[in-house]
Amino acid sequence: AQKVTQAQTEISVVEKEDVTLDCVYETRDTTYYLFWYKQPPSGELVFLIRRNSFDEQNEISGRYSWNFQKSTSSFNFTITASQVVDSAVYFCALSEASGANNLFFGTGTRLTVIP
């Protein structure tokens, strides 16, 4: 069965600090896809990244970086030099190639960046 665990329910950091959001997943598929979405206070879901299971390269996009480690079934997300606009709920999600492409979401991590 598939499962996504985001153990950190809430995190608060002071502006300019770095912060890492953890995501651990479970799946029996050998081919799967991992995602991160951001949900700001306005409520919409903003796509951040998609990673397939065959690509373990870490990725950096501006202040955002992602660390994918199959050995520990983790797909962690780091924000460098956090800003107040980063305050949001962040969701990690999984889809399986054998499935219908629907996403299984973690319960989210609420990040608050304090000015």
Place this chain on the structure above:
Amino acid sequence: NAGVMQNPRHLVRRRGQEARLRCSPVKGHSHVYWYRQLPEEGLKFMVYLQKENIIDESGMPKERFSAEFPKEGPSILRIQQVVRGDSAAYFCASSPTLPFGGGSYEQYFGPGTRLTVT
């Protein structure tokens, strides 16, 4: 280049009434997904549709809920005889046709419809 559109953004219904939520996917996208987000929780998959077909409804409650994606027009999520427990945010997402042999594309989400049942 319009993204996924959902309306209404907010919907208030009394217990026992019907709720109709509409979703227009990104132009050219043929796959639509509906998710429900209960307060303070993550999103839960409900149903996956292609034009005129329900592909996977494993996340849909067995009663009172139905979904369609007609050949013309938006996808509709319909909740009959709403109860207080149906109060949630309902998100629609769309994706392009999946690559041959399987795979996955990112899903583009609409802004959601917040349903309140009084």
